[in-house]
Amino acid sequence: MSLPMRMSELSERSGVAVPTLKYYLREGLLPAGESLGATRADYSDEHLRRVRLVRALIDAGVSVAEAKRVTEALDDPPRSRHDLLGRAQYALPAPHADTPVSEEVMALLAGLGWAVTPDSPALHSLSGAIAAARSAGVPLPPEALRGYAEATEGVAAVDVANVPTDDLASALHRVVAGTVLVDPVLAALRRLAQEHMSSQR
Structure with missing residues (x-):
């Protein structure tokens, strides 16, 4: 102690x-x-x-008001692991929150068979991010989006497998911290993988 x-x-x-x-x-x-x-x-x-x-x-750029939403979620953790993941994700800031969810995004998730709630902030974020990329000249064809989505399933599997099961408060802390702090790790790994793949060609 x-x-x-x-x-x-x-x-x-x-x-x-x-x-x-x-x-x-x-x-x-x-x-x-x-x-x-x-x-x-x-x-x-x-x-x-x-x-x-x-x-x-x-x-990491989270505002004080957004951080307070996260800490409030930590102080009142839900009872199930699945609800915990949702609470953590929904408490974190979501870019493009005002962007309408596109039909393309919904079709992509349906094609993947992903179970996602229709009020997920990430649906807006993905729709807005795709639109922003395309407006900047990055085409993102459907096959590329699906390839990215399928690759992230492996990342998500690692995330979920590492969530503690014995203490929901600790689990919520892990999900929140992991989402915010591991995103830069994933971005850096992607760049390193790009360099490796390029060198192989």
């Missing part, structure tokens, strides 16, 4: 300045510590883990 820590130690261990920690507390991103008086409180390893997650989200 870990020993409680004061805010100064929480700051030192997390690398986040005390004024920023106080801001997180005021904004509800960080739960209050155990009160020791009017101006003192103890914090736990759970607080440390939360601070690191919030910092990672904000550093």
Whole structure:
């Protein structure tokens, strides 16, 4: 069992300045510590883990309001793993959220046989991303979209397999952190794979 820590130690261990920690507390991103008086409180390893997650989200470009939606989901995790995945995905910011879902995207998912809820923010994101790519001169023909989709199934299988099954709160934390922090890893791997494939030709 870990020993409680004061805010100064929480700051030192997390690398986040005390004024920023106080801001997180005021904004509800960080739960209050155990009160020791009017101006003192103890914090736990759970607080440390939360601070690191919030910092990672904000550093990745997630706004404070969006980060708060994520932490609210963490504080009230759903009971099933599937609902947990949805809660995590829906709490994160979605680019192109105002773009209507295209018939092409719905046809693509139907052809793949993917079970996706019709209110998934990712449907809007995909529709908007395809439109943006094409407007910039990247054609993205249907066979390329399907190829990308089929390749990402393997990535998703790894994601889902690595979600903890014993503690839903920890699982939600893993999904949120993994989605935000592993996306850059996948982008870098893609570029490295492109270089490799090009060298083979």
